[in-house]
Amino acid sequence: MLRQTTYLTKRYGVPEGWTLPVYERDGGYEQARRALSMPREALVEEMKAANIRGRGGAGFPMGVKWSFMPWPPKPEKPHYLVINADEGEPGTFKDRTIMELDPHAVVEGCIIGCFGIGAHAAYIYVRDELHLSKARLWGAIKEARAKGYLGAKPFGIDYPVEVYVHTGAGAYICGEETSLLNSLEGKRGEPRLKPPFPAQSGAFGMPTTVNNLETIAAVPVALAMGGDAFSKLSDLHDQKDGGCRLYGVSGHVNTPGVFEACVGLTLRELIYDLGGGVKGGELLGVIPGGSSCPILRPDETVNAPDPKSPLHRWHGKNVLDVPMGVETYRALGTMLGTCCAIVLNKNTDIVLAMHNLMRFYRHESCGQCTPCREGSAWLFRILDRMVHGEATMEELDRLHEIADNIMGNTICAFGEGTAMPALGFLRKYRKEFEEHVRTKGKSGTGRLAL
């Protein structure tokens, strides 16, 4: 059942919707004011009840993450809140809309978040490419500070909060939380070994919470509504996956864009109802939530006879009809990721599509771990040969082998982010790949665009 909402996108398209007067007209900053006079435990409990799963891809429960921070904070070990807005995953473009169209929601979320984790400073890590986003965020910070909502005594309450924008310099890997922290500290954005986790030792060696930008922007809404009521917006409230969120759809659809709906929207609704249907013919496949999520075929059905499976309710149904949730998608063998789907129609050359994505991963591997650095380049080289009709069947099998050898052998999840979609393409479109190799590329359409 399609349930579109406007809790997060209320000010999208409103003239000057990114300014303080418009935000305050909608009750802006009331929740921050309220939060600062709540007991910290009550705030965290409220957030736990909201069941906000991290919107950056990993889907970790936000309230639980906040509760991991050492308590009470020691004066010599200040806590930090870091917001991940390094949106760089192919297909993902939802955070940019928040920063451009509703930056005050982010700033208010930061004030509440800082209080919830015992921090006095928040850094919003934004890609340098997003000049408008940075300008709008700085603008919102300035407006909030001028009103006394930030600074030494926000709302007259003795709890100093500062919010800063920090920019990267073009590296997808900085979306990974520990490499983001290294980048924030002025280093190369190479991931750190975990443990220690950021809650123990994060930014500047201090306890840190890293939240995705959409996650933090949802905080004022969840607090206003009450955690439990917010969670119950979702179809998957029973799976502790609550609220509403932003969905993106791009590629071969008639109306690509960002849409807001309750958690539990299905891919079919996203593609056909919100995305206006597949452009130029039938559906070949969908990458559900950013390019790291293994592709789904429209002819797959759910196989979950076990009543304990989170997918049991949809046993025997088409995968496109499964609600998009963290647990449901994990059980499907893919990932929910950022909820931003890339749609491919039947005229798409599947080898070219994989070639395009692997070029991305080869370019963006930070180079720290050999399996990832060499593996991503090797995958791309073979696919390049395949595109040119030069690859052999043996090399097709080698693609599997290389991807398998990246899995689990790297410091961060970038390796899996490369290998899992690669294996997804190879397993689900084996026939097409074989045909392509056999006919030296003549069976493919040779096209990505329509």
Next chain:
Amino acid sequence: MTKFALSPDREKHVEEILSRYPNRQAACIPVLHLCQEQNGWISDDVVAWVAARLDLSAAHVKGVVTFYTLFNKEPVGKHQVWVCRTLSCALRGADEILHHCEKRLGIHVGQTTKDGKVTLRTAECLASCGTAPMIQVDKDYYENLTTAEVDRILDRLIK
């Protein structure tokens, strides 16, 4: 001694940047951005200046510069045109846009026009997937492009 120095107003900005962080090293990337804004690219002189200004080793600063795509390691044109050709854009015609740019400018990706006006580059996903295909020209995004619109944009740059 390094020949590079920041202009007085940018130097003031460095102070403001430093005030945001608990240590000087954290200012490394923002200060490099400032320097690149003034100099166009990060030369060894710039590296030496940043290292001295932030009490870092030149090797550390150089390591940071070479890690990130947006720091220019050599001089670039007056304008930079980035064509996104990652999957969402490619599905909506990014390759055609890219070839069109190459033809119009008479250069290949990575090169600068002879008059030094435009450097053509490709980008890996600029978070504009819903409005593909797109290009970034300096600080501005141009989205939902056709080749005719690309012509108009490039005309303004090279005239």
